[in-house]
Amino acid sequence: MLENTLVAVFVLIYGLIIGSFLNVCIYRIPIGKSVAKGRSYCPHCDSLIPWYLNIPLFSYLCLRGRCGNCQAPISPIYPLVEALNGILYLLAWYTYGLSVEGLFAAILLSLLVVVAFIDMKHKIIPNSLVIMIFVLGVLHAVYQSVYLGVDWYLGIIGLVAASVPLLLIMLIYPQGMGGGDVKLMAAAGVFLGPKILLALFIGALCGGFFSFFLLACRKGTMKSEIPFGPFLSFGIFTAVIFGEALLSLYLSTFF
Structure with a gap:
């Protein structure tokens, strides 16, 4: 029981971290920017976001949904994507366990999150x-x-x-x-x-x-x-x- 709980926590945290990267993909892919180069930055003031203010979900809650530099509002889409990806990873783990099949499912679900949010915004x-x-x-x-x-x-x-x-x-x-x-x-x-x-x-x-x-x-x-x-x-x-x-x-x- 304890082992399953620890695995679930690990899977959830890993899903949240990947979800943070998915936000980068959702923002940059439609405008043709590389997702592999450059640190995260505020789209309002272009200030770089330090690592301690880029923790999935936690940073958004601590900052009360505002940029730590310019105080511009941060879209709730960011924590939503992070939480959604974490939940999807839990479902993939619950369905397939820690297996290759579960890894394939998790990757596909993350790609679908990016597809869905880009299509909603940019069609x-x-x-x-x-x-x-x-x-x-x-x-x-x-x-x-x-x-x-x-x-x-x-x-x-x-x-x-x-x-x-x-x-x-x-x-x-x-x-x-x-x-x-x-x-x-x-x-x-x-x-x-x-x-x-x-x-x-x-x-x-x-x-x-x-x-x-x-x-x-x-x-x-x-x-x-x-x-x-x-x-x-x-x-x-x-x-x-x-x-x-x-x-x-x-x-x-x-x-």
């Missing part, structure tokens, strides 16, 4: 992130094929099963689907295999409900541009963490 899904998810999917497929005996071609099935329906939707109704969404699901399909259909269903369902909600509240129209990346990312997350349980429940219920 784009950068190709660099799609490429990283694709490469991760290929490595995951190779690992499963070599060490777990999973058929290697399932990744190809996932790629096609996810991309073709979305590509048709994009061609028929360009306003409802972007090329980034298609590429994201194609790349994630390599990772998930046939389970990508579950991710696609959940993502489309959540996106549809959100669109209907905006229409019902008169906050949008049929022509409103809605970033679909966050909903697809949520669908992929669900398939990664709860996919086996949901599929087992479905099969036991109807068959």
Whole structure:
């Protein structure tokens, strides 16, 4: 019991630290800045942030959400991303344990966090992130094929099963689907295999409900541009963490 608690604390702290780096990615990738060079700085006064004021969650709370130099407000998105990534790492550990499969899941979930928040703000899904998810999917497929005996071609099935329906939707109704969404699901399909259909269903369902909600509240129209990346990312997350349980429940219920 104590050992599991210590592992959970370690996983959570590690997730929070990686979440702090994800904030750098979310801010810098859309504007073309390197995420590997240069220390963190305040976007308002450009002052460098010392390490003791860059501790995930803790620094934000101690500073009461303001820059320690210019007192400009710090976006609550920063602690949200850190906390979210920590929780996702806990879920990956709870689902897969301290394993290679759990490591793959954690990396994918972190990439999805970056995709979701960039798409929400800028309405784009950068190709660099799609490429990283694709490469991760290929490595995951190779690992499963070599060490777990999973058929290697399932990744190809996932790629096609996810991309073709979305590509048709994009061609028929360009306003409802972007090329980034298609590429994201194609790349994630390599990772998930046939389970990508579950991710696609959940993502489309959540996106549809959100669109209907905006229409019902008169906050949008049929022509409103809605970033679909966050909903697809949520669908992929669900398939990664709860996919086996949901599929087992479905099969036991109807068959």
